[in-house]
Each structure stands twice: as C-alpha cells, then as structure tokens.
Amino acid sequence: MSTTQSERLRGLLEPLVHAKDLDLEEIEVSRAGRRGLLRVIVDSEEGVELDACAELSRVISEKLDETDAMGEGEYVLEVSSPGADRPLTQHRHYVRATGRLVKLQLTPEAGGGEVVTRILAVDEDGLDTEVPGVKGRKATARRVEFAEIAKARVEIEFNRKDKKEEEA
Known part of the structure; x- marks a missing residue:
C-alpha cells in the first residue's frame, strides 16, 4: 500500500472510527487472490464487541462506496479488534494492559x-511492574523505562483473577 493511499484511508476512516468512540489501531491493505483485502483494526478502553465491529463495518463500507479510496477493483473489508496477542507499541496499549502479565524483550542497552x-x-516514562515470584519466592518490584523495551506483548493467563474479584 502506498503511503498516499494509507494516509488517504486513515484520513477517511479515522473520523468514522472516532465517532464510534473507538481508536483506529491499524489499516492494512493486501491482496487476496484477485481481490484486495482492507483490514481495519480498532480498539477502546473497554475492548471492542462484535456488534460494534459489525456496525463500524457497515459505516466504513458505505463511505468507501462513496469514494474511490480502494480503486476500481473488488475488495473485502474486515473490521476487527487487535486480539490478545498483539504487540504493545503505544502508550495507550500499556495503560490498557495495566494489571496484566506482559513479556518484555529488553534492548541490549538494558541488558x-x-x-x-x-x-x-x-506513566509518561515507563512502567512500574511486579515480577512474579517463582518456587516460593516473593514477587519483586521493577521499574522499566520505555526506552529499555524493544518489544512487548500481553501474556495470556488462563487462571487470571478478574478485576471485580480483586476489588471484592
């Protein structure tokens, strides 16, 4: 996808996404056989429900039909949430992951x-974290600056306590 097309699609779709109180995380255009594939990834503080994706898909489809942003050929539109295993790349991703277990790949400068x-x-500079204790050891506090993080991803926890249970 050319930068011009990417910028044009972002400019066209971002207001529609924000009108639904969602964040536009990613736009991806690729080929699926003879047809194009437009994948729009959205998220919010509360997550994204299937009904919200379906409604946004209808709105985006109508807008794309009014314009030539996708060109003349056929294309498939896919609107979805990022999924649990997506990388954490922006400040808001870390904020949304507060309370969650994450795997951080540290930069060489950070060891x-x-x-x-x-x-x-x-906060603006990094994360206050707790490294879980292993084999009877206590958990330990650790500060990680954003500059020390090369990659980050939420770890899936099958036995994670729900926030409501913790508050009770």
Missing part, C-alpha cells in the same frame, strides 16, 4: 533478554 512481569502502573 537484553526477556522478563515476564505484571504492569502495576504506567
């Missing part, structure tokens, strides 16, 4: 390696 830790708080 490299991986650390699995729970995000306790997020």
Whole structure:
C-alpha cells in the first residue's frame, strides 16, 4: 500500500472510527487472490464487541462506496479488534494492559533478554511492574523505562483473577 493511499484511508476512516468512540489501531491493505483485502483494526478502553465491529463495518463500507479510496477493483473489508496477542507499541496499549502479565524483550542497552512481569502502573516514562515470584519466592518490584523495551506483548493467563474479584 502506498503511503498516499494509507494516509488517504486513515484520513477517511479515522473520523468514522472516532465517532464510534473507538481508536483506529491499524489499516492494512493486501491482496487476496484477485481481490484486495482492507483490514481495519480498532480498539477502546473497554475492548471492542462484535456488534460494534459489525456496525463500524457497515459505516466504513458505505463511505468507501462513496469514494474511490480502494480503486476500481473488488475488495473485502474486515473490521476487527487487535486480539490478545498483539504487540504493545503505544502508550495507550500499556495503560490498557495495566494489571496484566506482559513479556518484555529488553534492548541490549538494558541488558537484553526477556522478563515476564505484571504492569502495576504506567506513566509518561515507563512502567512500574511486579515480577512474579517463582518456587516460593516473593514477587519483586521493577521499574522499566520505555526506552529499555524493544518489544512487548500481553501474556495470556488462563487462571487470571478478574478485576471485580480483586476489588471484592
């Protein structure tokens, strides 16, 4: 996808996404056989329900039909949420992951390696985290600056306590 097309699509779709109180995370255009594929990834503080994706898909489809943003050929439109295993790349992603277990790949300057830790708080410079204790050891606090993070991804927890249970 050319930068011009990407910018044009973002400019066209972002107001529609924001009108539904969602964040536009990603736009991806690719080929699926003879047809194009437009994938629109959206998210929000509360997550994204299937009905919201379906409604946004209708709105985006109508807007794309009014314009030539996708060109003359056939295309498939897919509107979805990012999924649990998406990388954390923006500040708001870390904020949304507060309370969650994450795997951080550290930069060589920060010593490299991986650390699995729970995000306790997020500020402008980095994360306050807690590294879970292993084999009877206590959990330890750890501060990680954003500049020290090469990659980050939420870890799936099957036995994670719900926030409502923790508050009770």
